[in-house]
Amino acid sequence: MTKTKFLELINFLQKNHKVYGPVLDRANRLLVREIKKTEHLVLDGRLTHYSFKNLFLPDCEPLFDYDHQKLKEPNYSYEKRAIVGMTISDLKALELYDQVFAKDPYYQERKRQTLVIGYGIASKKSYSEELIYVQQFEENILEHIKFDIFLELNSDKTDKIFNGSNLIFVGSEEGMKVLDGFGYKNYDKIEYVGPIKEEGLDRTMMAINDKMKKSYTKKIWENIGKRCIECGQCTLVCPTCYCFRIDDEPSLDRSKGKRVRCWDACMYHEFSEISGKTRLLKNTEQRMWFWFYHKFVRIPEKYKIPGCVKCGRCSRVCPVDIDFMKVLQDVLKS
Amino acid sequence: MLNPYQTKLVVIKRVIKESSDVKRFVLEFENNVDKENFNFIPGQFIKVSIPGLGDAPFSFGTSPRIKENFEIAVRAVGNLTNFLNRMQIGQRLGLRGPYGNGFPMDIIKKRNVLIVSGGCGFVPFKSIIDDYLIDRKNYHGKFQIFYGARSFDDLLFSSNFEKWENNKIDLKLMVDKEDNMCKDSQYKCNVGLVTELIKNEDLVEKPVVLVCGPPIMVKFVILELDKLSIPHSDIFVSLERRMECGIGVCEHCAIGPYYVCKDGPVFAWDKIEWIPNII
Numbered sequence: 324m325t326k327t328k329f330l331e332l333i334n335f336l337q338k339n340h341k342v343y344g345p346v347l348d349r350a351n352r353l354l355v356r357e358i359k360k361t362e363h364l365v366l367d368g369r370l371t372h373y374s375f376k377n378l379f380l381p382d383c384e385p386l387f388d389y390d391h392q393k394l395k396e397p398n399y400s401y402e403k404r405a406i407v408g409m410t411i412s413d414l415k416a417l418e419l420y421d422q423v424f425a426k427d428p429y430y431q432e433r434k435r436q437t438l439v440i441g442y443g444i445a446s447k448k449s450y451s452e453e454l455i456y457v458q459q460f461e462e463n464i465l466e467h468i469k470f471d472i473f474l475e476l477n478s479d480k481t482d483k484i485f486n487g488s489n490l491i492f493v494g495s496e497e498g499m500k501v502l503d504g505f506g507y508k509n510y511d512k513i514e515y516v517g518p519i520k521e522e523g524l525d526r527t528m529m530a531i532n533d534k535m536k537k538s539y540t541k542k543i544w545e546n547i548g549k550r551c552i553e554c555g556q557c558t559l560v561c562p563t564c565y566c567f568r569i570d571d572e573p574s575l576d577r578s579k580g581k582r583v584r585c586w587d588a589c590m591y592h593e594f595s596e597i598s599g600k601t602r603l604l605k606n607t608e609q610r611m612w613f614w615f616y617h618k619f620v621r622i623p624e625k626y627k628i629p630g631c632v633k634c635g636r637c638s639r640v641c642p643v644d645i646d647f648m649k650v651l652q653d654v655l656k657s
Numbered sequence: 658m659l660n661p662y663q664t665k666l667v668v669i670k671r672v673i674k675e676s677s678d679v680k681r682f683v684l685e686f687e688n689n690v691d692k693e694n695f696n697f698i699p700g701q702f703i704k705v706s707i708p709g710l711g712d713a714p715f716s717f718g719t720s721p722r723i724k725e726n727f728e729i730a731v732r733a734v735g736n737l738t739n740f741l742n743r744m745q746i747g748q749r750l751g752l753r754g755p756y757g758n759g760f761p762m763d764i765i766k767k768r769n770v771l772i773v774s775g776g777c778g779f780v781p782f783k784s785i786i787d788d789y790l791i792d793r794k795n796y797h798g799k800f801q802i803f804y805g806a807r808s809f810d811d812l813l814f815s816s817n818f819e820k821w822e823n824n825k826i827d828l829k830l831m832v833d834k835e836d837n838m839c840k841d842s843q844y845k846c847n848v849g850l851v852t853e854l855i856k857n858e859d860l861v862e863k864p865v866v867l868v869c870g871p872p873i874m875v876k877f878v879i880l881e882l883d884k885l886s887i888p889h890s891d892i893f894v895s896l897e898r899r900m901e902c903g904i905g906v907c908e909h910c911a912i913g914p915y916y917v918c919k920d921g922p923v924f925a926w927d928k929i930e931w932i933p934n935i936i
């Protein structure tokens with residue numbers, strides 16, 4: 324599929340979907356926004372600054388309108404959307420939300436109304452630092468991620484990534500219906516076979532899991548605990564950070580209001596606070612360990628999929644230059 | 658799809674003052690179907706919702722065999738609990754749950770049981786004791802209780818103590834400071850920490866030990882039990898953590914690989930003792 328054709332597909336979708344995808348802001352950061360004009364869409368192989376999680380798990384969403392003791396689900400209708408430009412790592416995170424929020428009616432309804440169009444660059448050539456996370460085009464990877472439509476770009480030139488041979492895959496009925504409606508037949512069907520490859524979970528991930536469970540290497544956690552300033556940026560950009568708080572927001576008439584679910588961050592002091600200002604995660608060192616333990620032990624043990632999709636967004640935003648991949652190396656060596 | 662955050666309505670049937678800052682509430686479902694479908698295990702908890710203030714976890718304080726209503730006991734420590742403790746008979750509350758695993762009742766029914774508790778941590782044990790009183794034929798061991806609080810007034814459920822003793826429960830009380838109320842009571846006022854009871858009293862033979870109370874108490878109780886070489890797999894601790902969702906998703910109550918709201922709040926000590934800063 325040529326670039327022109329792909330943008331025509333976006334135009335076609337815009338007729339009855341709100342289309343979201345990566346666009347550049349003034350500071351030259353890639354952000355996920357509604358695409359009003361297709362020429363704004365940027366698919367150049369770079370990861371978006373924030374992940375796509377906000378579109379699936381909004382940073383604050385009303386769970387209920389309350390009136391005295393009664394809780395009523397807000398009756399807004401979920402918009403029909405198409406989300407374009409999710410990379411393989413973003414799609415892996417989506418698989419995790421599917422499992423974590425399997426019984427969450429808000430997430431499920433939102434997801435049901437969403438057409439997911441992923442993309443990736445399959446190239447033999449190694450790209451610059453910034454692009455390396457997007458690639459991960461491991462063999463048969465498409466069978467292990469869920470999407471409706473996937474655009475595979477085959478190009479060796481970062482500035483002309485649409486110029487190679489581009490392939491289109493469909494991963495769902497819905498994706499197929501859309502392409503049929505659009506009048507494009509030249510696609511391949513991919514059968515989703517589950518998130519895990521035959522050889523099991525990623526070996527490095529398993530090794531980290533094992534190390535984290537076997538020992539608490541104080542030196543590592545103390546060291547990053549001293550450096551981290553608890554700004555929470557890493558949790559904000561990380562696609563696999565999904566923890567939340569539930570808060571009530573009363574209106575002027577205090578018997579009415581909203582019960583909302585908002586993102587939280589385990590890097591914040593209040594995260595583990597119970598009455599009497601007791602904090603069960605007492606310091607930065609403990610909170611750091613908690614963060615890693617979630618990604619590398621709790622998630623893989625509970626959901627049997629990796630808790631880190633190796634997008635590298637965390638290291639990229641950290642103001643004190645904590646290199647999370649380096650921390651993992653240290654854990655492996657410990 | 659069922660909404661896991663939706664609440665069911667209960668009516669406050671009675672309010673009983675248990676101490677200067679704790680009240681006991683008798684709650685009954687408004688809807689009969691809710692009432693019939695409601696089951697729980699001692700040690701599980703519910704989340705009580707007060708729109709405007711959020712929801713908070715509380716343990717059951719009565720036997721699951723009583724179907725008509727159930728009780729919670731609430732210490733006023735913050736926003737929601739202070740509001741709750743000002744509520745009156747006839748007012749309604751929303752709740753969701755029950756959540757958590759509860760105590761290992763099959764083990765408890767077979768063995769000698771030692772309960773060690775401090776302050777509000779005693780509430781879930783009241784559920785076990787009530788159940789024992791109703792269903793004694795199915796409990797095959799002895800019951801021993803070491804219960805401590807700041808003062809005699811702070812000991813919850815004191816109106817039940819006599820009944821417990823009449824039913825062969827070995828009850829030992831401990832207060833931080835001796836006061837007149839304690840002196841005037843029919844009970845021996847041991848003064849000090851609840852751990853001293855473990856040191857000074859004869860324990861029931863080969864007990865399964867159930868512990869719930871402030872973290873610092875739990876820590877010293879375990880040190881004391883260690884001196885008696887009680888296996889850690891025979892010690893069950895009920896933990897308190899911050900909880901938002903109650904269903905193992907929000908991450909607030911996570912400890913190592915577990916979720917206190919789902920895998921707990923009751924854990925065999927050998928399963929969790931290795932977790933850094935667990936208590």
Ligand SMILES: Cc1cc2nc3c(=O)[nH]c(=O)nc-3n(C[C@H](O)[C@H](O)[C@H](O)COP(=O)(O)OP(=O)(O)OC[C@H]3O[C@@H](n4cnc5c(N)ncnc54)[C@H](O)[C@@H]3O)c2cc1C
Nearest residue numbers: 597598713714715716731732735736737738780898899900
């Ligand atoms: C499994 C379990 C069983 C409990 N059983 C009882 C009981 O039987 N009787 C009793 O009096 N107390 C019990 N508690 C403690 C009780 O839940 C807290 O005292 C209560 O949540 C405090 O709420 P607050 O709004 O009054 O306090 P504030 O200090 O005003 O607010 C505390 C904030 O933290 C949140 N929070 C979430 N979880 C907790 C928590 N565990 N402790 C404190 N704050 C929390 C609250 O919702 C609130 O947003 C139990 C706690 C747990 C985890």
Ligand code: SF4
Nearest residue numbers: 561631632634635637
């Ligand atoms: S690389 Fe960092 S930001 Fe990306 S998934 Fe892993 S922990 Fe999260």
Ligand code: SF4
Nearest residue numbers: 551552554555557641
């Ligand atoms: S981005 Fe860096 S400094 Fe900020 S909370 Fe994360 S690790 Fe700490």
